[in-house]
Amino acid sequence: FRTDKREVLDAFASGLLPFRPYTDDTAMTKCLAASLIEKKGFHAGDLAQRFTTEYFEQPKRGYGSNVVDVFRALKRSNFEDPFGPAKDQFQGTGSYGNGGAMRVAPVALFWHKNMAEMVSVAEKQARITHTHRNGYNGSILQCLAVRYALMSDSKAPFDKVAFLKLLLEHMDAIESKDVKPTSDPAVDKPFTTSLQNMQHVLCDVPRDLSAEEIAALFGNDVSAHKSVPTAIYAFLRSHEPLPFFQAENPFVRAIVLSISVGGDTDTIATMVGSISGAFHGIEGIPTSLQRHCEDLDLVLKLADDMYELVGAH
Numbered sequence: 001f002r003t004d005k006r007e008v009l010d011a012f013a014s015g016l017l018p019f020r021p022y023t024d025d026t027a028m029t030k031c032l033a034a035s036l037i038e039k040k041g042f043h044a045g046d047l048a049q050r051f052t053t054e055y056f057e058q059p060k061r062g063y064g065s066n067v068v069d070v071f072r073a074l075k076r077s078n079f080e081d082p083f084g085p086a087k088d089q090f091q092g093t094g095s096y097g098n099g100g101a102m103r104v105a106p107v108a109l110f111w112h113k114n115m116a117e118m119v120s121v122a123e124k125q126a127r128i129t130h131t132h133r134n135g136y137n138g139s140i141l142q143c144l145a146v147r148y149a150l151m152s153d154s155k156a157p158f159d160k161v162a163f164l165k166l167l168l169e170h171m172d173a174i175e176s177k178d179v180k181p182t183s184d185p186a187v188d189k190p191f192t193t194s195l196q197n198m199q200h201v202l203c204d205v206p207r208d209l210s211a212e213e214i215a216a217l218f219g220n221d222v223s224a225h226k227s228v229p230t231a232i233y234a235f236l237r238s239h240e241p242l243p244f245f246q247a248e249n250p251f252v253r254a255i256v257l258s259i260s261v262g263g264d265t266d267t268i269a270t271m272v273g274s275i276s277g278a279f280h281g282i283e284g285i286p287t288s289l290q291r292h293c294e295d296l297d298l299v300l301k302l303a304d305d306m307y308e309l310v311g312a313h
Helices: 005-014 024-039 044-057 065-076 105-110 115-127 133-151 160-177 190-204 211-218 228-237 250-260 265-280 296-311
Strands: none
Touching: 024 044, 024 105, 024 265, 024 296, 044 065, 044 115, 105 115, 105 133, 105 265, 105 296, 115 133, 133 160, 133 190, 133 228, 133 265, 160 190, 160 228, 190 211, 190 228, 211 228, 228 250, 228 265, 250 265
16 A cells, blocks of 8 residues: 555645555554453464455555465464464564554553563564564664653653664664674664664755655665654654745644655554554544544544553553
């Protein structure tokens, strides 16, 4: 599923926001949130079954063919090993797609007070479908970004430098653990490299990037290492007005900027929406946008249920 970026940007500009059904991003995020709430924590078997059931009940949500192969294998094996089918993909190297990252936001909310457990579950939930280091490390980075956005004071001036420094410290340590060094830092530590590039263009020598430059520097495809950084960049850049689109609301700016980059627009916008939403809260999301979200009432109930559960611990 790819949203035509010109169509969406024109819709924003005219105020005619077209209703769109959610894609696999939201479908799997709902599964993860529901599983965490019902099981009061991470349960790989339950989550694998929810993902698979959701797909077979509503397969036309834009799922990639590789993750569908995982669901079929899980179903055939009766979920005997929730992590097994994903390990077998791509001659045993696993997928480095952004599927683990696109759905991870509930983990950041559930364990926002327990960093170690949050990072552990961010990796484990990703490994059900994505076992390449870039796949699960992308999930970790996205989870960290949502968590730090949630814990930031949205009423105070936003400190991009401090936010990026926190992410850089974590990802440098994480990517250093399981790497076989080459001569190319972009291969060894792709997320760390992207965050360093982000620091340079946003903080050290600030300059605006065109949509094409953003795509070239941070990516816009289905791989985690070429989409998660793009979402983070869009969130950070959205705190100031955009040169090509007039909007007072920073959440709207983040979504519009992410879509303008093109490529895997639904997933990149989902990820930046999770980060920006965690920072600004529901009051920062225009009701005109909320009204066009499929299953809004169910999502709000999941959020309320998770808040009650996490608040009790």
